[in-house]
Amino acid sequence: MIHFDDVTKMYANQNRPALENVTLDVEKGEFVFLVGPSGSGKSTFLRLILREERPSEGRIHVAGKDLAKITNWKVPYLRRRIGCVFQDFRLLPNKNVYANVAFALQVIGKPRRFIRKVVPEVIDLVGLEGKHDRMPDELSGGEQQRVAVARAFVNRPMILLADEPTGNIDPATSIGIMKVLDRINRTGTTVVMATHDAAIVDSMRKRVIELEYGKVVRDQSRGVYGQAY
Amino acid sequence: MRVQFVLHEVWTGLRRNLTMTIALIVVVAISLSLLGTGFLFVKQVDNTRTYWQGKVQLSIYLCTTTSVSPQCHDNGPATAAEKAQIMHDLKALPQVQEVFYESQAQAFAHFKQDFSRDPSFTNLVTEAEIPDSFQVKLHNTQADFPIVAGTVQGRPGVDQVVNDSSILSKFYKLLGGARNAVVIIAIILIIAAVLLVANTIRLSAFNRRRETSIMRLVGASNFYVQLPFLVEGVLAGLAGWLIAAGLLVAVKTIGLDALQQYFPYNVQLSAGDLVEVILLAMVIGVLLCGGTSFLTLRRYLRA
Numbered sequence: 001m002i003h004f005d006d007v008t009k010m011y012a013n014q015n016r017p018a019l020e021n022v023t024l025d026v027e028k029g030e031f032v033f034l035v036g037p038s039g040s041g042k043s044t045f046l047r048l049i050l051r052e053e054r055p056s057e058g059r060i061h062v063a064g065k066d067l068a069k070i071t072n073w074k075v076p077y078l079r080r081r082i083g084c085v086f087q088d089f090r091l092l093p094n095k096n097v098y099a100n101v102a103f104a105l106q107v108i109g110k111p112r113r114f115i116r117k118v119v120p121e122v123i124d125l126v127g128l129e130g131k132h133d134r135m136p137d138e139l140s141g142g143e144q145q146r147v148a149v150a151r152a153f154v155n156r157p158m159i160l161l162a163d164e165p166t167g168n169i170d171p172a173t174s175i176g177i178m179k180v181l182d183r184i185n186r187t188g189t190t191v192v193m194a195t196h197d198a199a200i201v202d203s204m205r206k207r208v209i210e211l212e213y214g215k216v217v218r219d220q221s222r223g224v225y226g227q228a229y
Numbered sequence: 230m231r232v233q234f235v236l237h238e239v240w241t242g243l244r245r246n247l248t249m250t251i252a253l254i255v256v257v258a259i260s261l262s263l264l265g266t267g268f269l270f271v272k273q274v275d276n277t278r279t280y281w282q283g284k285v286q287l288s289i290y291l292c293t294t295t296s297v298s299p300q301c302h303d304n305g306p307a308t309a310a311e312k313a314q315i316m317h318d319l320k321a322l323p324q325v326q327e328v329f330y331e332s333q334a335q336a337f338a339h340f341k342q343d344f345s346r347d348p349s350f351t352n353l354v355t356e357a358e359i360p361d362s363f364q365v366k367l368h369n370t371q372a373d374f375p376i377v378a379g380t381v382q383g384r385p386g387v388d389q390v391v392n393d394s395s396i397l398s399k400f401y402k403l404l405g406g407a408r409n410a411v412v413i414i415a416i417i418l419i420i421a422a423v424l425l426v427a428n429t430i431r432l433s434a435f436n437r438r439r440e441t442s443i444m445r446l447v448g449a450s451n452f453y454v455q456l457p458f459l460v461e462g463v464l465a466g467l468a469g470w471l472i473a474a475g476l477l478v479a480v481k482t483i484g485l486d487a488l489q490q491y492f493p494y495n496v497q498l499s500a501g502d503l504v505e506v507i508l509l510a511m512v513i514g515v516l517l518c519g520g521t522s523f524l525t526l527r528r529y530l531r532a
Contacts, residue, residue, distance in 0.1 A: 050446075073450070073451060076445070076448040076449060076450045076451065077448060077450075078448070079445070079446065079447065079448035080447070080448035081448075082448075083447075084446055084447075090439070090442070090443060090446075092439055092440060092443065093439075103440075103443065103447075104443070104447040106231055106234045107234075107443075107444045107447060107449035107453055107454075108447065108448055108449055108450075108453070109231060109453065110231075111231075112231070151443075151447070152447075155447065155448075
């Protein structure tokens with residue numbers, strides 16, 4: 001599903017690569033934690049998958065597509081197959097829960113009837129049934145993140161990328177978010193989650209990829225957050 | 230394509246920058262109406278010129294029974310022999326391109342047509358009061374006029390010799406100057422309008438940066454991301470154009486048509502001319518606003 005082949009990413013004006021000679025595969029339906037200290041290259045890794053950045057060297061394939069061969073105007077179609085969740089939720093403050101989720105479908109031109117059918121299903125899936133009309137500022141952080149997950153998943157992407165989705169949420173609420181992500185993963189969606197949250201990584205026992213200074217220093221199935229010696 | 234959704238986004242955008250949108254509409258309206266006024270002036274000048282070019286450049290009016298000048302009084306009306314002699318002499322001159330004789334009946338018919346907007350005036354004049362004349366076309370009006378005029382001036386039967394083109398040259402200058410001034414102001418205002426469109430769209434893009442970033446994230450096509458801004462620009466352009474169209478109608482009916490009383494003949498612009506100018510203003514307005522917002526967005530939304 002995601003294939004990195006000897007990928008190096010240099011940013012201009014930096015003497016050290018953000019990612020260096022990274023080669024790895026993420027298969028369809030996997031759940032992968034991306035761990036490592038700040039500046040280790042986790043975000044760069046996610047941005048490369050979204051083709052917000054292009055690698056300096058090496059090749060990347062996402063959902064069977066060689067990213068080097070995708071023209072700029074086709075990038076939106078790649079992104080429709082990838083859902084994204086961020087630490088800061090990125091909801092639209094002037095739209096209610098339903099409208100925030102529906103927005104993702106409206107802007108890719110889905111028919112109204114389809115939106116009316118699918119959006120409530122996804123809102124139920126993330127556990128916000130009955131809260132369609134709430135505005136983001138009436139929701140707790142955990143609930144807001146559930147809305148963001150619903151928005152990322154509503155178009156049934158093949159891949160869900162999550163960049164520290166529990167970073168702004170207390171541990172108890174985080175468990176709820178992780179349950180939602182796990183549920184989404186069980187539908188066959190590949191999930192890649194960058195995180196600092198050791199407790200979550202340790203409790204889930206999923207594949208863990210650890211980055212340090214842009215290099216993969218550990219790739220372990222059913223791993224934990226810290227080094228497992 | 231979800232038209233309703235796009236229109237809703239456009240409406241939100243326009244409302245959020247209401248003051249900027251109003252300023253934009255006003256500037257577009259004024260610059261388009263000035264530009265249109267310039268075009269109307271050009272058309273008016275062209276109309277006048279075309280009218281005049283179809284006419285002779287020199288008229289030799291002959292004495293009739295009603296002529297009041299002392300010369301005609303002394304010699305009496307032009308006789309057939311005098312007319313034939315003048316015709317013959319004019320044709321012999323190398324400066325003369327063409328000569329034809331306009332009878333009193335023909336002259337009266339022309340007179341009635343030229344002053345058709347003023348029937349009370351034409352009713353006062355009878356055919357006998359309009360002199361017959363020789364209408365002469367010269368090869369070179371400026372240089373040849375004194376020579377040709379000199380050969381016929383003062384002959385028995387000739388009342389007066391008139392250089393037609395000199396009458397209007399001052400008027401041309403005035404009209405041409407006014408047109409240039411209007412067009413220059415219009416161009417300056419159009420530059421201002423372009424900058425204002427760019428700024429309004431940039432502000433709008435900034436106000437909606439959350440929306441656009443999410444749109445890009447969930448894979449909205451570039452066209453879909455840009456469309457609300459484009460429509461916003463074009464709508465403001467159209468609103469400005471509507472106001473400009475009203476102003477242009479006013480310019481024609483109140484301004485240019487009122488000027489007609491100073492013309493010695495009928496060269497009023499037709500409704501078709503006005504519609505043409507208004508449509509041209511619409512095309513310019515839409516291209517201006519649409520094009521500017523498109524180019525602004527390409528730079529702004531790329532990042």
